[in-house]
């Protein structure tokens with residue numbers, strides 16, 4: 008296990024943002040934490056990356072307590088909110104990060120070039136980050152997080168607010184990094200992204216982990232097929248273990264309906280009882 012989280016808790020006054028979280032992430036896994044706004048995803052990542060101190064419990068990264076200095080060089084962090092230095096160029100943002108990690112000067116230059124090429128912003132290396140689009144800023148943040156060769160990457164909503172093409176570019180980056188051996192812990196509100204990209208997902212709500220498994224395992228729990236019905240006397244959806252049962256059900260339905268395979272978003276809605284982002 009590369010990340011071991013045991014009874015991790017964060018309280019802000021009366022509010023328990025993360026409540027006795029137990030979770031183990033495997034080496035070379037791409038893992039997504041899902042959950043509605045305020046579920047505690049960012050707080051969890053912040054505790055794992057030493058940006059906030061837990062109120063209780065324990066978290067180990069590569070068998071070292073996250074508060075240990077040894078952990079710092081193992082992890083790269085892309086936070087939820089843009090925190091590039093906009094008055095610096097892309098190059099300078101990476102250079103600054105490398106210096107903070109005490110990277111030797113000769114290695115620094117090669118690494119910056121390599122990463123700016125990897126995230127496809129090399130042609131604009133010497134432009135101010137303030138000129139960049141949202142997608143370029145996010146890619147630059149990923150490059151920055153990778154500067155010091157971490158083995159674990161934390162990505163808090165890496166594709167939030169990006170257009171569909173740019174989101175796919177980020178997925179490709181994540182896939183390539185994982186193929187090269189990185190463990191990835193990410194959060195997202197795009198459930199289909201987690202379904203496509205992640206080996207396992209954990210669904211959080213109100214600080215607690217309420218579901219855990221591969222997308223396939225979670226989908227099998229709610230059923231194989233869903234019937235969505237609109238108009239008529241009822242509006243809503245209903246899950247069925249088998250397609251045949253769904254077809255029997257719709258034969259008595261009045262109004263419009265749709266029979267389709269269950270996806271991870273259905274699981275999310277069923278488990279949390281509301282849509283992501285509500």
Ligand SMILES: Nc1ncnc2c1ncn2[C@@H]1O[C@H](COP(=O)(O)OP(=O)(O)OP(=O)(O)O)[C@@H](O)[C@H]1O
Pocket residue numbers: 019022023024042043044045046047048049050051087
């Ligand atoms: N510094 C803080 N002080 C007080 N409360 C906080 C602080 N940071 C987070 N919280 C609260 O903790 C809870 C969890 O917040 P967190 O940001 O971890 O949720 P999240 O799952 O990342 O949500 P989102 O999907 O909106 O990013 C929320 O109720 C939030 O208001």
Ligand SMILES: [Mg+2]
Pocket residue numbers: 048049050087163
């Ligand atoms: Mg968050």
